[in-house]
Amino acid sequence: MSATPPVPPAAKKPTVKQQRAEERARKLEEFRKKEARAKRNRRLGWGAAAVVGVVVVGLLITSIVLTPQPASYDAGSEGAEVEGVETFENPAGHVEGAVDYAQTPPAGGEHNPAWLNCGVYTEPVPNENAVHSLEHGAVWVTYDPDLAAGELEALTSKLPSTYVVLSPFDGLPSPIVLSAWNSQLQVDSADDERIAAFLEEYWQSQNVPEPGALCTGAVDGPGKVS
Template sequence: MGSAKNSGPARQDRAALLEAHWAAENKAARKRKILAGTGAVAAVALVGSLVTVAVINDPPPPARQDIEIAGLETFENLNAEHVSTPVDYEQEPPVGGDHASTWLNCGVYTEEVPQENAVHALEHGAVWAAYDPSALTEDEVTALQEILPDTHAVVSPSEGLDSPIALSAWGAQVTVETPDDERIADFVAKYWQSPQAPEPGAACTGGLDGPGRVA
């Protein structure tokens, strides 16, 4: 798909924005801990004033736990063992569980990917956008590709889904009808390289290229 090749800069920009998003959140959390430990009322009042001004001019991003997503399903106590046999997953697409020892390389695919390898990518903090190719136009598929960041994300077709698009991360999933649904961006902000994954930030390259990888 030639359009997938042109989506790289936009997806790289989203990855950079997400990195900045969580860097800002972590910095704010560290600042709160420092202020809590000083016990200096005057210093707290001064910083509070500065923070108020900063919030008015540049509101901080919401914390992951504060992002609410309508229709979100979460799953707990998922196995994470490496296996060499096919796995019968309870969810479609799967959101975690036993998986292949080699992870799927993140990127854009034009063919269905092996689920056991894709789940290993989820273990590393990837977000997986699976779509029913019979339910989306080519332009909608391109739009979906451009929403996802350039790293730690998989976009692939999956015939027979219950919804046109299914967004999955380790232990979480939401389904949407179109790529312009704002819940897609919210899901990425909440779960991309989420600490809820067993190995967030681990490699999403250097593994297995599934069939039809184009970017």
């Protein structure tokens, strides 16, 4: 007959003090786990924010680098001589209807009471309105409608952001003609360095009938894109 195994002594119930200590330890452990999760989430958030920041800065830099910036010139004339510039003596005055101009394209003369809003045009603009813009100190840059796209892009990159009219013109004496009030330059290529020299000398010149007058707020010609 086998012996009966001894009965183990009854486990002692934790005291109130021990129970409180165990509860504090449990809560402390939960707090530490919660803090660890929060810290991990913050690190992930900071990492994501940093990545987004780098992407945004990169896009901004790329935009600045790739977006063509308007050329910059000083307003007013200094009397510099630009090779090939022709000068004229055209009258000024407001008239209604069409005007028969002495130059092609016009470089001054009587004109419409409303000036042409400066900007880029893809279609020929009314001579009488464009000449009024010249009276205000704008430069009218005209080009042959058959000018190659690359040439037109290179020409556009040399223009200021305001007080300039760019438009095609039929029957030009050269592929590109720049006209200011009573002054004109004919060039064969957008790479011609005299384009920038002409703009530096005649753009917003004080030697026009109405220097400083507006080049906006009047009329748009056909095909205005900017």
